Amino acid sequence: MFDLLIRNATLPDGRSGIDIAVRDGRIAALDTGIAAEAAEVIDAQGLLVSPPFVDPHFHMDATLSLGLPRMNVSGTLLEGIALWGELRPTLTREALIERAVRYCDLAVSKGLLAIRSHVDVSDPRLVTAEALLEVREIVAPYIDLQLVAFPQDGYYRCPEAEAALSRALDMGVDIVGGIPHFERTMADGAASIAALCRIAADRGLRVDMHCDETDDPLSRHVETLAAETIRFGLQGRVAGSHLTSMHSMDNYYVSKLIPLMAEAQLHAIPNPLINIMLQGRHDTYPKRRGHTRIPELMAAGLTVGFGQDCVLDPWYSMGSGDLLDVAHMALHATQMGSGADKRALFDAVTVNSAKIMGLEGYGLEVGCHADMVLLQARDPGEAIRLRPNRLKVIRRGKVIAETAPEVTRLTLSGRPEQVDPADYAPRHAS
Numbered sequence: 001m002f003d004l005l006i007r008n009a010t011l012p013d014g015r016s017g018i019d020i021a022v023r024d025g026r027i028a029a030l031d032t033g034i035a036a037e038a039a040e041v042i043d044a045q046g047l048l049v050s051p052p053f054v055d056p057h058f059h060m061d062a063t064l065s066l067g068l069p070r071m072n073v074s075g076t077l078l079e080g081i082a083l084w085g086e087l088r089p090t091l092t093r094e095a096l097i098e099r100a101v102r103y104c105d106l107a108v109s110k111g112l113l114a115i116r117s118h119v120d121v122s123d124p125r126l127v128t129a130e131a132l133l134e135v136r137e138i139v140a141p142y143i144d145l146q147l148v149a150f151p152q153d154g155y156y157r158c159p160e161a162e163a164a165l166s167r168a169l170d171m172g173v174d175i176v177g178g179i180p181h182f183e184r185t186m187a188d189g190a191a192s193i194a195a196l197c198r199i200a201a202d203r204g205l206r207v208d209m210h211c212d213e214t215d216d217p218l219s220r221h222v223e224t225l226a227a228e229t230i231r232f233g234l235q236g237r238v239a240g241s242h243l244t245s246m247h248s249m250d251n252y253y254v255s256k257l258i259p260l261m262a263e264a265q266l267h268a269i270p271n272p273l274i275n276i277m278l279q280g281r282h283d284t285y286p287k288r289r290g291h292t293r294i295p296e297l298m299a300a301g302l303t304v305g306f307g308q309d310c311v312l313d314p315w316y317s318m319g320s321g322d323l324l325d326v327a328h329m330a331l332h333a334t335q336m337g338s339g340a341d342k343r344a345l346f347d348a349v350t351v352n353s354a355k356i357m358g359l360e361g362y363g364l365e366v367g368c369h370a371d372m373v374l375l376q377a378r379d380p381g382e383a384i385r386l387r388p389n390r391l392k393v394i395r396r397g398k399v400i401a402e403t404a405p406e407v408t409r410l411t412l413s414g415r416p417e418q419v420d421p422a423d424y425a426p427r428h429a430s
C-alpha cells in the first residue's frame with residue numbers, strides 16, 4: 001500500500017507509461033505497470049512528469065517591489081542599482097517578508113520548489129538578511145530556499161560590506177557572493193574574488209558570484225574566479241552568474257578560458273530574460289544579445305543552470321515565476337532548437353540547477369524526495385514551447401498546487417468542439 005501512485009507518466013528522459021509510487025514522502029518505486037494499491041491515485045494520461053523547477057539565481061529581497069519608489073525609466077542595470085539604493089534605506093523586515101512569501105505562492109503554482117536567492121548585504125542594518133532568513137523557515141515545508149550574501153555595492157567599493165557580509169554568514173546565510181565587475185578597478189575585482197573564495201574555503205561554504213555582467217570583452221573576472229576556485233580547492237562548489245562578457249570576448253581567448261573553467265568545475269548560471277533586456281545597451285546596430293556562450297559551456301561539460309534573476313523589481317518589470325519562460329527565451333537567443341538542445345535546456349531549469357545548489361534527494365529515482373510536477377505537455381520540448389499549466393505540483397508526496405487543464409471551447413461549425421494546446425504535435429510525427 002502506497003500513499004500516492006501516479007500512473008502512466010512520461011519522464012523527461014523519454015520513458016513513457018511509467019508509474020511512480022510514493023511512500024513516506026519519498027519515491028518508493030518507479031516502473032511500468034506497478035501492481036499495488038495507493039491512498040491516492042493520479043492518472044497522468046501520458047503527460048510529462050518532471051522533477052520540480054529550480055531557480056538558482058534570484059533576488060527575493062527585491063521581488064514584487066516594482067514602482068518603489070519609482071519606475072526605472074532607462075531600463076538599465078545602473079539605473080536599477082541606483083533605484084534599489086533609494087529603496088533600500090526604507091525597507092522593513094515586515095514588508096520584505098510579505099513580498100517574498102507572496103512571491104513564493106506564485107513560484108509554487110509554477111512548480112518552482114527550489115530557489116537560490118541573493119541577499120543584499122550592503123546596508124549594515126542587514127534587515128534583508130534577517131527577513132529572508134525568516135522567509136527560509138516559513139517556506140521550508142514547500143520551497144528549498146538558499147541564501148547568498150551578496151555585496152551589491154561592491155565588497156571593497158562599499159566600506160561597510162566586508163563586515164556586513166561576514167555578519168550575514170554568521171547569522172546563517174548559506175553562500176558567499178560577490179560582484180567583481182562592480183568594484184572600482186579590475187585589480188579590486190580580482191582581489192575581491194580571492195578574499196571571498198578564502199572566506200568560503202575557511203567556512204566550508206559554496207560561492208556564487210555575479211561575474212562579468214557587462215558587454216566589456218575585457219571583463220575577465222571569470223578567469224580569476226576559476227583560478228581561485230582551483231587554488232582554494234573549491235572545485236564543483238563555485239558558480240559564476242551571468243558571465244555575459246563572454247559573449248563579446250575574443251574567440252582565441254575563450255578557447256583558453258573555457259577549458260580553465262572546466263578544470264575548476266565551475267558552474268555557469270546565465271539569466272536569459274534579464275540579460276536579453278539589459279545587455280547591448282551601448283550598441284546601435286547590430287545589437288549584441290549579450291548572453292554567455294551557453295552551448296559551448298554545455299559542450300565543455302560545465303553544469304549550466306538558468307535563473308530568473310528578477311521578477312517585477314527595479315531591474316525587470318516582467319517575470320512570472322515560470323522557469324519555462326526562461327528556457328523559452330534561452331532557446332531563441334541561443335538558437336538551440338534541436339530535440340537534443342531542448343532536452344538540454346529543460347535540464348538547465350531542473351536537474352542542472354539542482355546539482356548547482358547541491359540539493360539532496362532531488363530527481364525522479366527511487367529514494368528521492370517525492371517532489372514532482374505534472375505538466376499539460378507531452379515532452380520537454382513541448383513544455384518549453386507551450387509553457388503549459390502545471391496540473392499538479394507535488395511536494396514530499398502531497399499535492400500542494402493544482403491547475404485545471406487549459407482547454408478552449410470552439411463554436412465553429414464542422415470543427416472540433418475543443419482545443420487542447422498539448423494536442424497539436426504534428427500528426428505525421430506519431
Ligand SMILES: [Zn+2]
Pocket residue numbers: 057058059118210309
Ligand atoms: Zn542577480
